[in-house]
Amino acid sequence: MAKYKLTFALAYRLRFIDFLLAEYGTINRSAICEYFSLSMPQATHDIATYNEIAPGNMEYDMSDKTYRRTREFVRAFP
DSSP, X not given: OTTOOOOHHHHHHHHHHHHHHHXXXXXXXXXXXXXXXXXXXXXXXXXXXXXXXXXXXXXXXXXXTEEEEOTTOOXXXX
């Protein structure tokens, strides 16, 4: 994570993604958009950034159009 310069706002959103995956096992773009009043492209970017920081923590479920926690999940933002 050292190669990333995270703004406070981005770090807060990434913590939100990490929390939802840890507690509920899923995350989708609409949850991020609704909670933070963001656009869909921004939510997509945030999910991609989280996936770069914590590869292997989630996988996309095409049938439900959501990201699911994997068995290898480890909190990226404890």
